[in-house]
Amino acid sequence: MNVTRTTDAATRPGPTPLDDYEFDLRGFVVIRGALSPDEVAALNDAYDRFPQLANGEWYGNAQRRDYTADTGFELHNVLDCGDPAFDVLIDHPSWVHHARHWAGEEGTYVQGVMIDEAVATIREAGGHHPVHSGGHDASIRTQFGYRNGRFRCGQLNVLVTLRDIGPGDGPTMIVPGSHKQNLSHPLIGDYARGDRMDELPWAEPVHAKAGDALLFVDACLHGGSSRTNAGERRVIILRYGPPWSRPRFGYTLSDELLARLTPERRTIMQPMPPHEQGSTRVPRDLHSEYRTEP
Numbered sequence: 001m002n003v004t005r006t007t008d009a010a011t012r013p014g015p016t017p018l019d020d021y022e023f024d025l026r027g028f029v030v031i032r033g034a035l036s037p038d039e040v041a042a043l044n045d046a047y048d049r050f051p052q053l054a055n056g057e058w059y060g061n062a063q064r065r066d067y068t069a070d071t072g073f074e075l076h077n078v079l080d081c082g083d084p085a086f087d088v089l090i091d092h093p094s095w096v097h098h099a100r101h102w103a104g105e106e107g108t109y110v111q112g113v114m115i116d117e118a119v120a121t122i123r124e125a126g127g128h129h130p131v132h133s134g135g136h137d138a139s140i141r142t143q144f145g146y147r148n149g150r151f152r153c154g155q156l157n158v159l160v161t162l163r164d165i166g167p168g169d170g171p172t173m174i175v176p177g178s179h180k181q182n183l184s185h186p187l188i189g190d191y192a193r194g195d196r197m198d199e200l201p202w203a204e205p206v207h208a209k210a211g212d213a214l215l216f217v218d219a220c221l222h223g224g225s226s227r228t229n230a231g232e233r234r235v236i237i238l239r240y241g242p243p244w245s246r247p248r249f250g251y252t253l254s255d256e257l258l259a260r261l262t263p264e265r266r267t268i269m270q271p272m273p274p275h276e277q278g279s280t281r282v283p284r285d286l287h288s289e290y291r292t293e294p
């Protein structure tokens with residue numbers, strides 16, 4: 001039986017016990033209608049404003065950097081491309097509480113989340129993202145963890161769908177439960193070999209409507225299946241992790257972005273501001289309940 005989730009973000013304060021159970025069991029959940037139709041339209045309009053970019057070229061403080069030759073257009077650091085349409089994604093109520101609960105060092109002095117990678121993707125016919133990851137050798141960054149009643153995941157991926165994804169549209173595929181697998185899948189090579197997800201036994205396609213969000217711990221064996229239909233698949237990838245993380249590829253944030261964000265959003269993008277030599281400020285831990293210093 002499938003679980004029905006509410007479609008009203010305002011009434012969605014975070015994961016329910018059933019969400020926790022499903023996430024623990026399968027490693028992912030899908031939130032239907034995570035974005036409102038207006039939010040989807042605004043983000044698609046922002047996509048339509050993207051200039052033509054070759055791999056390596058910049059749009060504001062965002063750079064096209066394709067993961068592989070097959071994945072297609074991938075605009076990294078998209079939250080700082082200069083278009084405020086993307087700001088809403090940073091602390092969206094449909095998923096930010098899930099990220100805090102599952103990958104946010106909950107209950108510790110470093111509680112919170114940051115986004116260490118944000119990518120706007122466009123995939124056309126022939127494109128795919130090779131199968132990768134799996135719990136057998138998950139890095140600490142990507143690992144699934146649960147300890148003493150707390151989730152301790154290294155990363156929660158949020159894949160936000162801006163156009164419907166059905167058969168042939170290149171749905172993301174996941175092997176449910178593979179965040180806890182002990183053996184590597186016998187039918188895949190390494191990432192560089194570029195194996196496709198399409199026919200991988202036990203992998204399930206995640207079909208989605210525009211506005212749906214797929215939340216998964218990166219330790220799950222996953223990838224993007226081959227797109228065979230004409231047109232564009234449009235998906236935004238946000239990777240949330242603990243606030244002591246750093247941007248995966250070293251992208252920086254512009255003063256313009258930091259100045260326009262709400263304090264809540266700024267804290268997710270830059271949990272601890274840089275502390276320069278000579279500063280008169282004394283830095284403190286993120287969470288005041290742990291403060292013992294004067």
Ligand SMILES: O=C(O)CCC(=O)C(=O)O
Binds near residue numbers: 170
């Ligand atoms: O493109 C997709 O559907 C999957 C993306 C992915 O596997 C990743 O970014 O880790």
